[in-house]
Amino acid sequence: MRKALFIANWKMNKKIAEARKFCEEFLPLLDNVTDVETVICPPFTCLHVLSAALQGSPVKLGAQDLFWEDKGAYTGEISASMLLDAACEFVIVGHSERRQIVGENDTVINRKLKAALDASLLPVLCIGETLQERENSMAMEVVKEQLHRDLRDIELSEGQLLIAYEPVWAIGTGVNASSDDVRKMIAFVRECLAKMFSQSLADSVRILYGGSVNEENIKMFLSKEEIDGALVGGASLQAESFAKIVRYKEI
Ligand code: PEP
DSSP states (O other): OOOOEEEEEOOOOOOOHHHHHHHHHHHHHTTOOEEEEEEEEEOOGGHHHHHTTTTTTSSEEEEOOBBBSSSSSSTTBBBBHHHHHTTEEEESOHHHHIIIIOOOOOOHHHHHHHHHHHHEEEEEEEOOOOHHHTTTTHHHHHHHHHHHTTTEEEEEESSSSEEEOOOOGGSSSSSOOOOOHHHHHHHHHHHHHHHHSSSHHHHOOOOEEEESSSSSHHHHHHTTTOOOOOEEGGGGGSSHHHHHTTGGGGG
């Protein structure tokens, strides 16, 4: 049984005082929530304050990116061991905003995944097609290619990888994918993983959906057994709305 997982991706939002305030509001709203796992990925500048604020709570800490080298002359970069030092357990890798805006390609993403895995961080690999690719009926081919390139020469054990299927056209647009399309794509991703690794490995990987998830649509996604949780951007910035998403069973 894969435990439902909700990951807040704050992107480039919140200063230290705002991050602290979020935790003061959010943590009491999680009282008596069981059977789900919750992670917050703030900007690097808020990791330290969040690690203190989340201590003793069930909420875990993640980062939004990492660099593949461990230390040295790499101005502006942050390594896996630095993230561990800042109490991170998770790290997002290959978010479409980094692929599209910063120009990260699959070779870079593959290196980052290897660095995260070597450090025993749990990578959340983001994959997904653009609108044009979907309209040209290429969505599955694109996702399959991303999986093959991003996971090239990587050996995995159960529980070491998380995947977020995030169609690019659904991120931050208010236009979510249909739960049926997501269900089909996630089943396809699992089939690909079974061929690339093994059925038991594929069955163990939690595969989330991301793209304009909110408190209104979360239950629809989580009602599909293929969908193991959500990577949430905009709706994770308000404590109340993210708490409602995490408490989707009560909606
Ligand atoms: C994301 O940041 O990965 C995301 C899915 O954003 P949003 O929920 O705002 O679409």
